[in-house]
Amino acid sequence: MKLKLIMDISWALLLARWKQTLVAAAGVTFSIAMFISLLGFMTGLNVLLDGLILNRVPHVRLYKSIRPSQKQPVMQVPGFRKHYHFISSVKAVNASQQIRNSQAILTYLRNDHLVIGATPRITTQVFFNDGNIDLTGIVQGIDPALENKLFNFDEYMISGSAADLSKMPNSIILGKTLADLLLADVGEVIQLTTTQGQVFQLKVVGLFQSGIQEYDKTQSYASVNVVQKLLGKTASYVTDIQIKLTDITQAPAVAKKFAQIFETDAEDIQTANAQFETGSFIRTLISYAVGITVLIVAGFGIYNILNMMIYEKMDTIAILKATGFSGKDVKTVFLLIALVIGLFGGLLGLLAGFGISVIVDQIPFVTPSLPTITTYPVNYDPWFYGIGIVFSLATTLLAGWLPSRKASKVDPVVIIRGK
Amino acid sequence: MMEKIVLAARHISKEFADPLRVKVLSDVCFEIKAGEFVSVTGKSGCGKSTLLYILSTMDTVYEGELWIDGQLMKNRKEEQLAQVRNEKIGFVFQFHYLLKEFTVLQNVMLPGLKLNKYSKQEVEHRAMEKLTMLGIGDLALKNANHVSGGEKQRIAIARALINDPMIIMGDEPTGNLDKKNSELVFEIFKRLAEEYNQTMLIVTHDTSFARKTSRNIEMEDGQIINDIAVTDLV
């Protein structure tokens, strides 16, 4: 009942100055719309750019690196145990990069509930022979079906598909730039030399484009058994196991665990791609900064309008106080006005922001490096809308606070005497 | 039976320090009993308004004691004083302060709604009654800004009456009205005194007005120099 009365008074004051109120609300609307659309666009871009890398990269990678023996002879001498060891005489031997028991590891991983999937890989360097020139390149031996399932391989194919690797014996998929350099097209046969000096001829069944030039210039894919043949290894030879997890944030912990269990090296995605997180973070930060800056400007608008209103309404405030309304009541009246401006402007801002997002989402965005993208990427995360309305209310309350306090402190005697 | 003391001023003094230290009120003492119709007169600048603002609890910076309805007003919170004004005091200013954003009826209702003693319907009914009693019931739904000065002052009186206050205070309520309207407003005060036994304290410089009240307090340089029942005056 009491609050209802205060609300009625706020509403009457607000209606009496509806034009200014509308301008103040429009400021909030503008800034919230800006905030929503900017954040939606920026994070849409983030998701896209992250996806460019993160979708293609395993969350955990198991491999075996060649390095000097961990146990040097000097460590075995009890007398030197507490000393610093300078002598490390046992050098790296020509150990195998093979992951032992790879089949057992893959079976184990496929049954682990933390793991979405695991796929074997063999990576080897080759020289692509192009007339007199040899181009250094890398052939990745993959399991085409699994690769497609876990890393959306086909999304990056511009002709052919991953499945063709298993259908066609001795086949290869080349990066677009590499294929251009080799003047090779689908259906043609290329020649390559392995590091051991053996020469092979493989048929090109597809081309891919990842959007990363450096990658497309050197990479090629063949099925696991083709690469095993290139290296002259048996069917159990695997150098990499790529794992995708249900929860990417678990990657560092899981990597450590797997390294112990399987006695291999393990690298997690966060360590391997730290720079992408930084990029995403900066883009998000910029969006928030711009949104909040605009909102603060709108806050000053509200502050001004409330101040002006209070200046105009001195008589009203004096009468309210003389007839028994307390300073607190008067303060609530003006805070409510600020709140209405914030809520109304904010809600309209959410709508406008959504509208702008939808429009941006329709604008064509065609780039050869991203074959699956046709329009600008936009993120409609409801979280932004929540933050938007909370921000608009917080800003208006903050902007309304000082003027409302001023109104509550108005001395009716000064006003009545001054007339 | 002794009449109840509605308001008592005990040794009230006030000085302004700005621009010079001037004592505006010195040692003002008097009591108002229920049903009295008191006028306060004196030359311009003698401290009448200042006294009235203190008595109405709006001004809290003074020395001495103010008792309203048997309660001391010293050291009370702003909110409590607002409550006292709302419930026990009706105020009529020289300039007819109405809220422009509301209708006549709403203006009269506001202090009643704030008091929150009656339902909205009852407050509205009571407000209508007061307006009708003052002969301006037909203005109820007009915007408060669209009525004449004399009408505004009568609306202000209706507003002062809405919570059945113990005392009505007025600071030159006829000071800004023409002769006809002044007389109309005075007739209303007289009726309130005679028919409703309403306690009133009205500041005025209109001696003919003062002569018709039941008691006159005369001030000079912040002091009471005369406090007499008006029947003696004739």
Ligand SMILES: Nc1ncnc2c1ncn2[C@@H]1O[C@H](COP(=O)(O)OP(=O)(O)O)[C@@H](O)[C@H]1O
């Ligand atoms: N805020 C103030 N600061 C300084 N002096 C004031 C202030 N208000 C009133 N006065 C002085 O106090 C005296 C009494 O004023 P007031 O009570 O308004 O007189 P009245 O109502 O009898 O005409 C005057 O001399 C006036 O100049």
Ligand SMILES: [Mg+2]
């Ligand atoms: Mg005066």
